[in-house]
Amino acid sequence: MESILAFSALGAGIMIGLGALGAGVGIGILGSKFLEGAARQPELVPMLQARMFLMLGLTDAVPIIAIAFAALLMFANPFTAQLAALLG
Amino acid sequence: MSGASPAEYISHHIQNLTYGEHQDGTWGFAHTAQEAAQMGFVAINVDTMFWSLFTGILFCCLFRVAAANASIGNPSKWQLCVELVVEMVWGSVKDAFTGKNAIIAPLSLTIFVWIFLMNLMDLVPVDFIPYATQLAGLSHMKMVPTTDVNATFGMSLSIFALMIYYGIKMKGIGGFAAELAFHPFGKAFLPVNLILESVSMIAKPLSLSLRLFGNMFAGELVFVLIAALVPFYLQFILAVPWAIFHILVITLQAYIFMMLTIVYLGQAHEVHH
Numbered sequence: 508m509e510s511i512l513a514f515s516a517l518g519a520g521i522m523i524g525l526g527a528l529g530a531g532v533g534i535g536i537l538g539s540k541f542l543e544g545a546a547r548q549p550e551l552v553p554m555l556q557a558r559m560f561l562m563l564g565l566t567d568a569v570p571i572i573a574i575a576f577a578a579l580l581m582f583a584n585p586f587t588a589q590l591a592a593l594l595g
Numbered sequence: 596m597s598g599a600s601p602a603e604y605i606s607h608h609i610q611n612l613t614y615g616e617h618q619d620g621t622w623g624f625a626h627t628a629q630e631a632a633q634m635g636f637v638a639i640n641v642d643t644m645f646w647s648l649f650t651g652i653l654f655c656c657l658f659r660v661a662a663a664n665a666s667i668g669n670p671s672k673w674q675l676c677v678e679l680v681v682e683m684v685w686g687s688v689k690d691a692f693t694g695k696n697a698i699i700a701p702l703s704l705t706i707f708v709w710i711f712l713m714n715l716m717d718l719v720p721v722d723f724i725p726y727a728t729q730l731a732g733l734s735h736m737k738m739v740p741t742t743d744v745n746a747t748f749g750m751s752l753s754i755f756a757l758m759i760y761y762g763i764k765m766k767g768i769g770g771f772a773a774e775l776a777f778h779p780f781g782k783a784f785l786p787v788n789l790i791l792e793s794v795s796m797i798a799k800p801l802s803l804s805l806r807l808f809g810n811m812f813a814g815e816l817v818f819v820l821i822a823a824l825v826p827f828y829l830q831f832i833l834a835v836p837w838a839i840f841h842i843l844v845i846t847l848q849a850y851i852f853m854m855l856t857i858v859y860l861g862q863a864h865e866v867h868h
Contacts, residue, residue, distance in 0.1 A: 557687075564851040565806075567844075572809030578816050583606040588629075 511586050519577035526570030533566045601823040608721060608819045609812075611640040611743055612735040626734050640743055647740035650712040658708070680708065684853065691857045694864030696761070699857060706750075707853040710807070713740045714845035717814055718838055721822050741811040744804070751804035754856050758799070762863040770866070799859055803852065810848050814841050 541559045545552050579585070599607065606628065613631040615638025616622055624641075625631035631638065661677035670678075684704045692699055716739045725736040740746040763771045775792045776785050814837075821833045 560847060561851060561854055564847040567847075568806040568810055568851075571813045572805060575809045575813035575816060578813065578820075582602055582816075582820075583609065 508587070508590060511590055512584070515580045515584050515586060519580040522573045522577040522580075523570075526573035530566055530570040534563060537562055537566065604823045605816075605819055607735065608725070608823075609737070609742075609816065610735050611737050612642040612733055613638050614641050615639065624734060640737075640745060642735070642737050643740045643743040643746050646716060646738055647709075647713060647746055650716070650740070651709055654705070654708050654712055680704070687854060688857055691854065692861045692864075694765070694861060696860075696864065699860060702757075703853045703857055706856055707849050710741065710750075710852050711846060711849040713746075714811055714849060716740070717742075717811060717818070717841060717845060721815075721818050739811055739815055741807055742815045744808050747804035747808040748800075750807075750852075751800040754803065754859065755800040758859055758863045761860060765864050766866055799855075803855055807848055807852055810844060814844060 537559060541555055544555050610628050610631065613625040613634060614623070615625065615631075615634030617625075617630065618633055625634060625638070657673075658677055661671075661674045664671065665674055681704060684707055685700055688700045688703055719738055724738055728736045737743065759771075762774075766774065775796075776782075776789055778788055778792055780788055817837055818834060821830055821837070825833060
């Protein structure tokens with residue numbers, strides 16, 4: 508029981524941390540490239556902006572899904588219920 | 596829900612109002628998550644159905660009002676607002692969709708506005724309507740249909756069915772099968788191609804629905820967390836900035852779902868030589 512809780516907490520921390528790390532680097536590159544492109548050709552800004560937001564949403568989704576599942580592990584852990592059912 | 600512990604409060608708020616057959620054979624609402632799980636497949640999330648139909652009908656009525664009262668000389672503010680949305684969707688379809696199909700633009704408009712309205716329910720305070728329905732006798736009430744994985748999978752599987760339908764209609768059953776079997780590596784590697792193409796095909800509806808669900812569920816959970824863990828006189832300090840940020844997220848997710856639908860259906864219409 509205790510080890511399930513401990514590993515769940517560890518898992519939630521790793522999910523949030525690694526997800527945020529990857530998405531942070533990714534969105535940083537995305538934004539810097541967008542600014543570069545906008546500085547080079549300001550007339551393309553509306554088109555670039557729409558695509559940047561599309562990619563931002565795609566990149567953003569992965570860590571947010573990870574956060575949702577991490578929060579599930581933290582507040583409504585399904586494994587403890589499984590363990591309780593297993594022990595009868 | 597005063598007097599409940601934070602964990603109870605949170606798990607109460609992320610459970611749907613499920614109607615189905617109980618273990619003892621009677622029909623009724625599930626009162627705990629375990630009861631809802633035991634109902635199995637023949638059960639329906641009443642709150643998801645109600646709020647998604649409600650927002651769908653709201654969308655039809657609002658846009659019908661603008662269409663019925665449309666005028667060229669003296670447009671109302673609401674008509675201009677609707678025109679803005681229609682033109683935005685129309686522009687995205689023209690940019691991203693190269694085939695010829697009259698259903699894509701109305702479908703995209705419906706997807707965009709409907710998902711936006713469903714996501715918008717997230718901005719209603721978490722206990723506002725659930726508390727009222729609890730007084731009326733319903734044990735659970737989850738107001739945002741897109742935080743229910745059933746709703747998002749329902750939408751993405753409909754898109755998946757349309758993808759297969761138009762794929763077969765445009766390329767013929769042979770062309771559709773050929774695209775699955777011969778695509779990346781040529782005819783010599785047929786089983787490898789088949790596995791790769793099937794995985795990428797199944798990944799499309801899966802990622803489409805999980806992306807929307809994950810974003811909305813995480814957003815809703817943060818609101819519930821704020822309501823559960825912060826004293827009521829401090830809640831607005833955290834909830835208001837998150838709600839303002841969330842306006843961006845809900846619009847972006849509706850836009851992405853629409854955009855990817857257009858792109859996927861566009862791929863289904865492309866005929867390779």
